[in-house]
Amino acid sequence: MSATPAVPTSRAPGAAFILKKSLISALVALVLFSLMIGVRTEAGSDGQLTYWTRFGDLAAMVATVFGGSIVIELLRQWWGPVETVRVVPASVQSALSLAGRLVAPVLLVFTFLVPVIFYNERYILDLGILVLTYVMLGWGLNVVVGLAGLLDLGYVAFYAVGAYSYALLATNFGLSFWICLPLAGILAAFWGVLLGFPVLRLRGDYLAIVTLAFGEIIRLVLINWQDLTGGPNGVSGIPRPNLFGIPLTNDDNGLAALLGIEFSPTHRIVFLFYLILALALLTNWVTIRLRRLPIGRAWEALREDEVACRALGINTTTTKLTAFATGAMFGGFAGAFFATRQGFISPESFTFHESALVLAIVVLGGMGSQLGVALAALAMIGGFELFRGLEQFRMLVFGMAMVLLMIWRPRGLIGHRAPTVYLAKKEAISSEFVKEGH
Amino acid sequence: MSDGPILSVDRLSMRFGGIVAVNELSFNAERQRITALIGPNGAGKTTVFNCITGFYKPSSGSTRLTQDDGHVTQLERLNDFRIAKLARVARTFQNIRLFPGMTALENLMVAQHNALMRASGLTFLGLIGAPSWRHAEQAAIDLSRTWLERIGLLDRADDAAGNLPYGDQRRLEIARAMCTLPALLCLDEPAAGLNARESAALSELLLSIRNDHGTSILLIEHDMSVVMEISDHIVVMDHGVKIAEGSPQEIRDDPKVIAAYLGTDEDEAIAVMESGT
Numbered sequence: 018m019s020a021t022p023a024v025p026t027s028r029a030p031g032a033a034f035i036l037k038k039s040l041i042s043a044l045v046a047l048v049l050f051s052l053m054i055g056v057r058t059e060a061g062s063d064g065q066l067t068y069w070t071r072f073g074d075l076a077a078m079v080a081t082v083f084g085g086s087i088v089i090e091l092l093r094q095w096w097g098p099v100e101t102v103r104v105v106p107a108s109v110q111s112a113l114s115l116a117g118r119l120v121a122p123v124l125l126v127f128t129f130l131v132p133v134i135f136y137n138e139r140y141i142l143d144l145g146i147l148v149l150t151y152v153m154l155g156w157g158l159n160v161v162v163g164l165a166g167l168l169d170l171g172y173v174a175f176y177a178v179g180a181y182s183y184a185l186l187a188t189n190f191g192l193s194f195w196i197c198l199p200l201a202g203i204l205a206a207f208w209g210v211l212l213g214f215p216v217l218r219l220r221g222d223y224l225a226i227v228t229l230a231f232g233e234i235i236r237l238v239l240i241n242w243q244d245l246t247g248g249p250n251g252v253s254g255i256p257r258p259n260l261f262g263i264p265l266t267n268d269d270n271g272l273a274a275l276l277g278i279e280f281s282p283t284h285r286i287v288f289l290f291y292l293i294l295a296l297a298l299l300t301n302w303v304t305i306r307l308r309r310l311p312i313g314r315a316w317e318a319l320r321e322d323e324v325a326c327r328a329l330g331i332n333t334t335t336t337k338l339t340a341f342a343t344g345a346m347f348g349g350f351a352g353a354f355f356a357t358r359q360g361f362i363s364p365e366s367f368t369f370h371e372s373a374l375v376l377a378i379v380v381l382g383g384m385g386s387q388l389g390v391a392l393a394a395l396a397m398i399g400g401f402e403l404f405r406g407l408e409q410f411r412m413l414v415f416g417m418a419m420v421l422l423m424i425w426r427p428r429g430l431i432g433h434r435a436p437t438v439y440l441a442k443k444e445a446i447s448s449e450f451v452k453e454g455h
Numbered sequence: 456m457s458d459g460p461i462l463s464v465d466r467l468s469m470r471f472g473g474i475v476a477v478n479e480l481s482f483n484a485e486r487q488r489i490t491a492l493i494g495p496n497g498a499g500k501t502t503v504f505n506c507i508t509g510f511y512k513p514s515s516g517s518t519r520l521t522q523d524d525g526h527v528t529q530l531e532r533l534n535d536f537r538i539a540k541l542a543r544v545a546r547t548f549q550n551i552r553l554f555p556g557m558t559a560l561e562n563l564m565v566a567q568h569n570a571l572m573r574a575s576g577l578t579f580l581g582l583i584g585a586p587s588w589r590h591a592e593q594a595a596i597d598l599s600r601t602w603l604e605r606i607g608l609l610d611r612a613d614d615a616a617g618n619l620p621y622g623d624q625r626r627l628e629i630a631r632a633m634c635t636l637p638a639l640l641c642l643d644e645p646a647a648g649l650n651a652r653e654s655a656a657l658s659e660l661l662l663s664i665r666n667d668h669g670t671s672i673l674l675i676e677h678d679m680s681v682v683m684e685i686s687d688h689i690v691v692m693d694h695g696v697k698i699a700e701g702s703p704q705e706i707r708d709d710p711k712v713i714a715a716y717l718g719t720d721e722d723e724a725i726a727v728m729e730s731g732t
Contacts, residue, residue: 303582310581311564311571314557318565321554328508328546329635330539331568436558440600440612450617451556 166454171232179352205349251363383429555617
C-alpha cells in the first residue's frame with residue numbers, strides 16, 4: 018500500500034486508516050439509503066399502503082460506496098491536492114515545466130491560425146469569437162479582482178455601458194466604430210470611477226454587494242429609460258464594423274471588390290475574429306506593462322496590505338479608482354465589440370449571470386495570472402459547448418467539473434505569482450504567500 | 456539648514472470616548488538623533504505613533520515637523536498617506552506589515568512609489584517605455600539593491616517577503632521605510648522577537664542610518680539593551696503622560712521610571728534602588 022517510500026508518510030496513511038474511512042462512508046450510505054432504496058412503498062389496488070424490501074439493491078449500493086471510497090483514498094495518495102508532495106519523477110517534472118512555458122506561445126500561434134484552419138466552419142469561428150470576448154473580459158476584470166484585490170460582482174455594468182455607448186452613438190450620430198471604440202472605453206472608465214467613489218471605504222463582502230447592486234442599477238436604467246435606450250426592445254440596426262472605412266459588404270466599394278476576390282460573408286466573421294483578438298491582446302499587453310509600472314505594483318501592494326501602503330505614502334484612493342477605471346475601460350471596449358458583432362443589443366444580454374461568469378473565469382484561472390484567465394475562459398466557454406451533447410445534464414457535469422477543479426487547485430489553474438522585477442532569477446512566488454485581497 | 460528639533464509634539468492628547476490614551480504630552484525629537492519613547496505596556500506609546508504618522512487624528516495638541524531646509528509642516532493637519540508623502544515621515548509596525556506575496560526587491564520598489572510615479576509621467580511615459588522612465592526605474596532598482604546589501608538580504612532579493620525568517624522581515628521593513636527617503640523614521644518595537652545577536656545587528660543598523668544618512672529616528676522599544684545603547688534622548692510615558700525625559704544615564708537612575716516599570720510607588724522604588732547599591 019505504501020507506494021511512496023521517499024515521501025513523508027503523514028499524507029500516506031496505512032490500510033487501517035483507509036478501511037476505517039471507507040467503513041464510515043459505507044455506514045453513512047447504509048443509513049441514508051436504507052429507507053430510500055431498502056424499502057419501497059406504493060399505494061396498493063385498494064388504496065392501502067403496500068411495501069416490499071430491496072435489501073439486495075441496498076447491499077449493492079453500500080458495497081459500491083465502500084469500494085469507491087477505497088479507490089478515492091488510493092487516488093488521493095497518488096495524485097493528491099496541490100499542497101501535498103506529488104509522486105512525479107524529476108524528468109516528468111522538467112518536461113511539465115517546459116510544456117508550461119510553451120503553452121502561451123503555442124496557444125497564441127494556434128489562435129492566429131484558427132480562421133485559416135477552420136475557414137469553412139462558421140460554428141467554430143463564432144465560438145472562437147465568443148471565447149476571445151470572454152478572455153478579454155476576464156483580463157479586464159483581472160485588473161480589479163486579481164491585481165488590486167477588489168471583489169467586483171458588477172463588472173457586466175461596464176460591458177453594458179460600452180455596448181450601449183457604441184450602439185447609441187452609432188445609430189443616433191452615425192459615428193464610425195473606430196471613433197466610438199475609444200469613446201466607449203472612456204465612458205466605461207468614467208462609470209468605473211463613479212462606482213469607485215462610494216465603495217472606497219468598503220472591503221470584502223460589503224464591496225461585493227455594492228458592486229452587485231451597481232450592476233443591477235445599470236441594467237434597470239437601461240430597461241426603464243425607454244426614450245434613450247429603447248427599453249426592453251433594445252437597440253437594433255447597429256452598424257457593422259468596417260476596415261478603417263472600407264465596408265465588408267458585397268458592394269462595388271466593398272473590401273472584396275477592391276481586392277478583386279469573390280465576396281463571402283465569412284470575411285466579416287474572420288475580420289471580427291481578428292478584431293477581438295487584437296483587442297484582447299491589447300488588454301493583455303497593457304496589463305502586463307502596467308504590472309511593471311509603479312501603478313501596477315501599487316495595485317498589488319494594495320491587495321497585500323492596505324495599511325502598509327498608506328504608511329509608504331501611496332494614495333490608496335486614486336490607486337483604487339485607477340484600478341476600477343482601467344478594468345472598466347477594457348470592459349467598455351469589449352462591450353463596443355459585442356454591440357457591433359451582434360448588431361442588436363438589449364438589457365437581457367447584461368444580467369448578473371454575465372458578471373458571475375466572468376468572475377468565475379478569473380477565479381478559476383488563478384487571480385492575477387494572464388495565462389490562467391485565458392485557459393479558464395477557453396475551458397468555461399469552450400467546455401460548455403463541448404458538453405452540449407449531454408443536454409439537461411450539461412449544467413450538472415459542468416458544476417461537478419468546477420467543484421473538482423477548485424478542490425484540486427484551490428487557487429486556480431495558475432495559482433503562483435510572477436514577480437514584476439528581479440535581480441538574479443525570476444522565480445514564481447507560491448500562492449501560499451500571496452494574499453487574495455478584498 | 457535648520458538647527459531646531461525635527462519634531463515638536465506640543466500638548467498632544469488622544470481620547471477614545473471616555474478613555475484618555477494620551478494626555479497633554481509634549482516632547483521634542485532632535486535632528487539627526489535617535490529619540491526613544493519607552494514605557495510599560497498600555498502607556499500610550501503606539502497611540503502617540505499613530506497620531507504622529509496620521510493613522511489617528513489627535514483630539515487636541517499639535518505636532519510640528521521642521522524639514523532640514525526649514526520648511527515647517529503641521530502634521531495634525533495632514534491625514535492618511537499625505538504625512539508619509541509630503542512630510543516624509545516613514546514608519547514600521549509592531550506586527551510586521553510587509554507585502555508577503557511580493558519579493559523583497561518588489562517591497563522596496565513599492566516604497567519608492569511616489570518618486571517613480573512622477574518619473575513614469577503618471578504611468579503614460581512608462582507605458583510607452585520612455586528613456587527617462589527607464590533610467591528612473593534603474594535608479595530605483597539600484598537604491599533597492601543598496602539597501603538589500605546593507606541589511607544582508609541581497610541573495611534573497613527575489614524571494615517572497617513572506618518566506619523570509621522573522622529577523623530578516625524586521626530588517627526588510629526598516630529598509631522599505633528608508634527607501635521612501637524619510638526625514639523622520641518612526642520604528643514601532645523594531646527589536647521585538649529578535650535574539651541577542653539580531654538585536655545587536657539592529658542597533659548597528661540604526662546607528663548607521665543616523666550617522667550615514669542623517670535621518671532622525673523616533674523609536675518605541677521594550678528591549679532596554681537596545682534603547683540604552685543607541686538612544687540619544689529618552690522619553691518615558693506611563694498612563695498617557697510623560698513621567699521623565701533625559702539621556703539614557705539619567706533615565707536609568709530615575710526612581711519614577713523604575714517605579715513605573717515595577718508598578719510600585721516611588722518611595723518603594725527608591726528603597727529598592729538604595730538597597731541594591
